[in-house]
Amino acid sequence: MPLDTNFTNQKFKQVGTRPLRPDGVDKVTGRAKYGADYNAPGQLIALVLRSPHAHAKIKKIDTSKAEKLAGVKAIITSADLPDLTAGDRGMRDILENCMARKKVLYDGHAVAAVAAIDQTTARKALKLIQVDYEMLPHVTDVDEALKPSAPVIHNDIFTEGVEPTPTKPSNNNKRASFGHGDIVQGFKDADVIVEHTYKTEQTHQGYIEPHACVANVSPDGQGELWVCTQGHFVYRNQCAALLGMDISKLRVTASEIGGGFGGKTHIWTEPLALALSRKANRPVKLTMTRDEVFRCSGPTSSTSIDMKIGAKKDGTITAAHGVLRYHGGAFPATWAEFGAMTAFACYDLKNVKSESIEVIVNRPKTAAYRAPSAPMAAFAVESAIDELAKKIGMDAVELRIKNAAKQGTQSSYGPVYGPIGIGATLEAAKNHAHMKAPLGKNQGRGMACGFWFNFGGQTCCDINVTPDGTVTVAVGTIDVGGSRASIGLMAAEELGLAYENVRVVIADTSSLGHNDMTDGSRGTFSTGMATIAAARNCIKVLCARAAKMWDIPEDAVVWEDGHAKPAGTNAGNFPPLSIKEIAAAAGNTGGPIAGHNELVADGAGVSFATHICDIEVDPETGRSTVKRYTVIQDAGKAIHPSYVEGQYQGGAAQGIGWALNEEYIYGKDGRLQNAGFLDYRIPVCSDLPFIDTMILEIPNPNHPYGVRGVGETSIVPPLAAIANAMSNAVGVRMTHIPMSPPRVLKAISNRKH
Amino acid sequence: MAEVHLWGALRPIVGGALSVSVEAKNIRELFKTLAEQYPAFEPHLQRGIAVSINGKIYRDTWDQALPADAEIYLLPRIPGG
The missing domain is CATH 3.30.365.10 (Aldehyde oxidase/xanthine dehydrogenase, molybdopterin binding domain)
Structure with a gap:
């Protein structure tokens, strides 16, 4: 039912058309103002001193030499940002992430900041600040961090969600589970069982515009902040809380945004710029370098997932069980919990259990990345389902259609579904010309489904x-x-x-x-x-x-x-x-x-998508090229179809980069080795095929026009769809993302031996 | 009396039960009663809990009524990207 507008019997005159975007001319002519385009009269330039160590005690910070440098107007450390969080652990972690207190917790953690008359002076001042560190052992791997021998990063973290509460601190801050039925019996009932451990590496949202802001705090306590952000009200509230300001006194104006994808939902340097401005009594501009964006903003989790799914020979899934380990960087988080909620949401399962284990490592504080946590879970589930179809000898789409959730299904995370679109996307995929197109030499085709909540x-x-x-x-x-x-x-x-x-x-x-x-x-x-x-x-x-x-x-x-x-008889x-x-x-x-x-606006409808991917692999180098890609997704109602299609394509493009190339690489010293776009390679236009889209419209009954959110679901299926295509192309199951050329070559080599 | 289903992280608070019965006419009253009966709910409530009522997820509308015989699930409050 592509672009069917009859679902609520509403006849639209404007909705569903494709007029030009109002910000288009400014953006293509350079008039649009992004974060770093703002300037204030008399502004200072701020730079941040960051830890070169993954984990260390801060014994002493000596700023005296830097303070004496001509042109330096203010220097701050954690002493200038007293803890005003009153026992709110979440806000305290935000404060500590913005500026290290007693310890540095990851390579790049801020330890001091300088505001000076220009960048050269600020850079000189950073070199004059002396920090005395006491090195501590570190851990950056999600599985290593759970071992008894791992260094414990926070001595006040005791695993939540288990009974009894542990008496020893650990790097596992929380466990949770979802599901229903009896998985033990379900696996007994299965004719075929697939079981693997899947891994995904840490990736960054890769937004083109670095974080940037201009802060201006007056002696009367009123402040202004110009900033690139996904949420200027939230930035205002959090910055005011951390700095002890009345919220009404801080006015935040958002710039145009050069990409966010979840990475600009958190404050990083903004409280530092405000604190510097307050101390210097001058406007302060603070722009992150690309190196800082990678090392010190909020990438997504790396994960390790145990997945087990069993089915009857007719394709009926009898049981599914996943154990999902996600790290939240150097702070407690709940990213695995969201992965566990979404993992099996596409399917109607009698016996299902997903368990989440949250892990703390010496990496930057993890942030949301487009449908946060769902792509990794979908990679594991959809890979296992594809393998299950192969073992049974059933078409992968048919197996999914047979088990797809529908209206009335009890979801794996609990509630019963209302009207949903997973079945429609699968039927559309089954009948799509892409599924019937011939494949060439060294090519493989894969497909996968994905789910996201929306709110x-x-x-x-x-x-x-x-x-x-x-x-x-x-x-x-x-x-x-x-x-x-x-x-x-x-x-x-x-x-x-x-x-x-x-x-x-x-x-x-x-x-x-x-x-x-x-x-x-x-x-x-x-x-x-x-x-x-x-x-x-x-x-x-x-x-x-x-x-x-x-x-x-x-x-x-x-x-x-x-x-x-x-209107009416007496109206005239x-x-x-x-x-x-x-x-x-x-x-x-x-x-x-x-x-x-x-x-x-409660009542956002859940969203489903099915993706199809063709990939070609060079067996000599392991290099792969996506030859064709199709996104089929339920939009509820597409208000402006071009921008719905843009969201579908954008999510797929980011997913392709995540699946094939993107990866945070840490050295044994716990330092990030590829903090730049030369060594952390996101796909550019020439790497991608035209990404075809199909908009389905299964209305959300909770919106006057039937709208569902569309921005995130499109990044959920790509890891799995591409892995399934790659596995079909090379003849061996790929279980580690990204499927970079060395990993593909290794898989081919292992198959040959 | 509403039967409220819990996700795994909350079950240790109520001795491992999958659900609890709570006398409440709306979400606000539900949270208040849970916090009174089980003080260990408090930190979870402060971090945010969403409530699914007959499949519709509420994150913020605490006035939402809990109809008799409604299917009610407590869920983590989802973030977005």
Whole structure:
């Protein structure tokens, strides 16, 4: 049912069309302002001194020589950032990650920061700061960190979720499990069982724009922050809390964003810039280098996953069991738990159990990366299911269709599903021309499914009708992928205006109520809901003003096609009033016309996708090339199909890089060895085929237009789809991501021997 | 009386049970009662718990009613990227 708009019997005039994005011209002509494009009069340049060690005690920091250097205006250490977190472990970890306190916990951990009149002076000052370290043993591998012999990174972490609570600290901060049924009996009932351990390496979101901000704190306690972020309200709240400021005193303005994908949902250097500005009484600009982005921002977890799935000869899965170990970097986290929740979500399983083990290692604090934790879990599950199909002698798509979750299925994480789209994506894949196309020499085809939750969150929207009848829409969710166009379309649809007569802007934090950040694929879903509600409130005001102009009761006016019209027998016979005419008269009918809405957008629909991949492998070098790639995903309702397709393609492209090349490589010294795009290679256009897309629309009953989030699910299937294609191409099961040429060559060599 | 299903990390708090019965008319009351009956719930509530009611997941709407015989699951509060 590609692009079927009949699902709710709604007829759209604007939604579903493909107008140009409002930020397009600025972005292609260089006018758009990104984080590092902001400058303030008299600003200082800040640099951060970072640990060269993976794990060490800070015995002493001597800044005296640096302070005497001409041009240095402020230096801060953790002493300038007192712990104001009042027992909130999550906030304390954020504070400690922004600036090390008693210990450095990973290579690149900040230990001091300098603000000086220029970069050269700041760099000289960093060299004059003396830090006396006492080296500690380190561990960077997710499995090694769980061994009894591993150095314990935090002596106050006792595994949560087990009974009784351990008396000794460890690097395992939490265990959890999900599932239902009896897996022991389920495996007894199986005719065929597949069991493997799968590993995935740590990757970075690879956003092109490094983190950058300008902070300006005045002696009166008021502050401004210009920053690239996925959530300026959250940045404001967290920075104010860490610095002891009233939230209302800190105004944050978001720049355009050059990619985030979850990596800009966390604060890193922003509190440092604010603290430096407060100390120096000058604006401070702080921009991360690419090296810092890799070493000190928030990549995803590396993982180690034990997977076991059993099935009858007819393809019915009888039991599934996964044990998922994910690291959260140097701080306690719950990334494995999310992997365990999503792992088996595509399937209708009678007996299923997924267990999560959270691991702490000497690496940077892990952050979300597009459907966080789901791609690694899907890699293990979908690889095992593909192998199961081979052992049974069943087509891999048919096996998945036979076991696919549907409306009424109890999900592996608990609740029963409402209307969902996994079956539809599988049927579409089965019938897609891609599945029937011939393969060449050294080529293999694979497919895989993926799931992501999506969510809504706190959102608000202001719609203002200007005196000429055009409209501005102010929202608080950062536009990371074309949401301004989608929101403009929804406002235009409701108001009956042309898309060109609606301008959508991202308001600063002093202009709107709190908005959660743009994550969880919530931007178009939640802000769309708020915009639709605000537009409907605005229409009520427009109708009331028309009623005044006609001197008839308000309830005798209806809104149709962008006009107020009299309705009912006693309403009188007046020609329709356009929004332009009502706006022109606003000054004499009650003043400015606006519509507002504030809501919590619970009810985001879950999302499913199926991907198909063809790959070609050079058996002599192990180098692989993706020859063809197709994404099939349920969007609920595609508001602007081009940007839905863009999200599908973007997720697939990042997944291809993750599957084939991208990998954090740590040396024995615990230091990152490839902190740059030359040695950490993300795919560029010439590495990729055209990524074909198919939008399915299974409506989300909790959104007025049926919208589901689309931004994240597209990165869930690629690791598995590509691994299945690679395994089919080389004739050996690939169990370690990335499938870089050395690993592929090794697999081919092992097969031959 | 609502039957509230727990994910694995919460089960040790209630002695290993898969679910608990709670008298509550909405999510706010559910959380309040759980924290009163099982103080070890408190840190989990502070970190955030989502509630699935008949398959619809609520993260923030604490006024949401718990209908009689509803299927209720407590779930971790999911982050996003």
